[in-house]
Structures are given as C-alpha cells and as structure tokens.
Amino acid sequence: MFSYIAMVMMGLERLMVTLKSKIRSLKMKKPYDKIEKSESMRIxxxxxxxxxxxxxxxxxxDSPKTKAIVF
Known part of the structure; x- marks a missing residue:
C-alpha cells in the first residue's frame, strides 16, 4: 500500500514539474506583435x-439639476 502511494506522489510531482515548465515557457512568449497605429486609426x-x-x-x-444661466 505504501509503495502505491509513493508511486502516485512521484507521478504527481512529475506532473507538477511539467506544468510549471509549460507555464514558464508560455510567459516567455509574446502573445502578439504590437502594431503601430495608422493616422486613420488615430483620427x-x-x-x-x-x-x-x-x-x-x-x-x-439636459439633466433637471442643471440650472440655466440667463444673461
């Protein structure tokens, strides 16, 4: 029974190491290239x-709380 639990724990440790390395590699990559805004986009x-x-x-x-200024 103890050896089974130890094997499961080792499998979980390997899974965690794999997931951590995949997350790190995703953080390193840029999700997209930034494009420059054209003049029409700025307008x-x-x-x-x-x-x-x-x-x-x-x-x-137009709100009723606004008072009209009369000159």
Whole structure:
C-alpha cells in the first residue's frame, strides 16, 4: 500500500514539474506583435473620444439639476 502511494506522489510531482515548465515557457512568449497605429486609426480614436465627451456634456446639460444661466 505504501509503495502505491509513493508511486502516485512521484507521478504527481512529475506532473507538477511539467506544468510549471509549460507555464514558464508560455510567459516567455509574446502573445502578439504590437502594431503601430495608422493616422486613420488615430483620427477614429479621437473622434470616438470627442463623441463620448459630447454625449456626456449633453447629458449633464439636459439633466433637471442643471440650472440655466440667463444673461
């Protein structure tokens, strides 16, 4: 019985060593190559940010808590 338990433990140790080495090798590899943003991508990002800012501003301006300033 003891030898069976020892064999199972040795098998588990080998499995753990194998898994650890595979995890280490995965961490070393880059998952993807970084691409540079083109000018059109930058314009798209800026326009999306501007649209979000406009929506946020309009939401605040249309809220009932906002007081109108009369000149």
């Amino acid at each position: 798209e990002i800026r326009s999306k940010k501007a649209q979000k800012l406009i929506q946020k501003t309009l939401k605040i301006a």
